[in-house]
Amino acid sequence: MGQVGKQRSALAVILLGIVTLGIYSLYWQYATFKEMKDYSGRGIGGWIGLLLAFLLGVVNWFLMPSEVAGLYESAGRERPVSAVTGFWVLLPIVGGIVWVVKVQGALNRFWESAPGARLETP
DSSP states (O other): OOOOOOBOOHHHHHHHHHHTTTHHHHHHHHHHHHHHHHHHSOSOHHHHHHHHHHHOHHHHHHHHHHHHHHHHHHTTOOOSOOGGGGGGGGSTTHHHHHHHHHHHHHHHHHHHHSTTOOBOOO
8 A cells, every 4th residue: 555644634624625715625635535546546536636626526525435435445444434425515504514524534544544644734
């Protein structure tokens, strides 16, 4: 396996996304997809994730948790999220928050269990 991704605070991801009017959210999607591909060698990677965020953002609601689930499956672990997790975003206001907490939380737990893990505030 490749380089372990960065653990990020879900609260910081949400607040920075709000404060920067969504600009940090785009960076977060790019970085998250890139780190997952760098680690596993599978997935869409950062640039395609960013392109999808610009053109069809709704796709990433389902694709990102699906790729996180793939990391868990490849490690022989039970997946805490799946593509179905994307439906949380459809709930007004609170849904997006729940989605980020679930997806980033699952990713943090995965990176934490990988050798060489580190916590970085965005």
